[in-house]
Amino acid sequence: MFLHMRAAAEDFCEILKRNKDSFSAGVTHSFTDNAEDRDKLLSFSIMYIGINGCSLKTSENLDVVRGIPIERMMIETDSPYCEIKNTHAGITYVKSTWPSRKKEKYDPECIVKGRNEPCLVR
DSSP, X not given: OEEEOSXXXXXXXXXXXXXXXXXXXXXXXXXXXXXXXXXXXXXXXXXEEEEOGGGGSSHHHHHHHHTSOGGGEEEOOOTTTTOOOTTSGGGGGOOOOOOEEOGGGOOTTSEETTOOOGXXXX
């Protein structure tokens, strides 16, 4: 189950606590919150944390993401809305050698610009 949580960790975790026996696992999608909220989510063994470009915007975001155990992290495509942009602090950690073109200039030899294609995850 994919769940969104925006500035609602207390309520979100209370709902999870009440319903944790109703589902086998979940992903907090497009996580952009703080370390305290990350740790609240990690206290639920059935929850994973999904990251994407929105999760890597600032240096503070990077510090929070570093605290997510790799076995509890999901890499999300969530494209094209949460791509990793050149202005994001996390861009220095993303390496891509795949040529890209805007969708209007489709080329079968290229990926579509702004999409986090599976081939980009290394």
